[in-house]
Amino acid sequence: MSTISLVQPDEPLRIQKILIFPYPDLKRLWFRMQLQAQPDHKPNIDIDVAAVDGPAGNSLAFVAYDDTYLDATIHLKEPQPGSFYQCVVDLSLGLPPDMEHVEQVKFEFPLEFRDAEAGADGFGYDCPDPSPA
Numbered sequence: 440m441s442t443i444s445l446v447q448p449d450e451p452l453r454i455q456k457i458l459i460f461p462y463p464d465l466k467r468l469w470f471r472m473q474l475q476a477q478p479d480h481k482p483n484i485d486i487d488v489a490a491v492d493g494p495a496g497n498s499l500a501f502v503a504y505d506d507t508y509l510d511a512t513i514h515l516k517e518p519q520p521g522s523f524y525q526c527v528v529d530l531s532l533g534l535p536p537d538m539e540h541v542e543q544v545k546f547e548f549p550l551e552f553r554d555a556e557a558g559a560d561g562f563g564y565d566c567p568d569p570s571p572a
Contacts, residue, residue: 455473460553481532
């Protein structure tokens with residue numbers, strides 16, 4: 440994954456890229472996310488992963504996250520190898536009742552091993568850079 444550029448105040452806070460690499464045991468996911476930074480914004484990040492037609496997977500939550508890169512392991516409760524899973528990531532700012540929704544990203548991926556160390560492609564979301572019309 441390429442590194443994020445320096446903070447650019449004229450660009451909005453957003454998700455730039457998400458990559459998921461299922462571990463060989465298919466019970467854990469290596470989750471990587473890159474954010475477009477914005478000065479003085481520390482977003483809340485909610486990550487939910489669940490089988491599309493099966494049991495819940497797991498979720499993670501971060502409040503006032505202060506980095507542009509997130510690297511975490513998600514443990515699946517009842518993994519269903521070969522099944523499709525949905526990843527939903529929500530970005531927000533502040534706390535209730537004044538919480539502001541910033542962005543939501545959803546995508547599906549199969550629960551299949553991907554060897555990141557061997558250069559295999561992960562599953563994920565790659566937000567294109569905004570370009571002026």
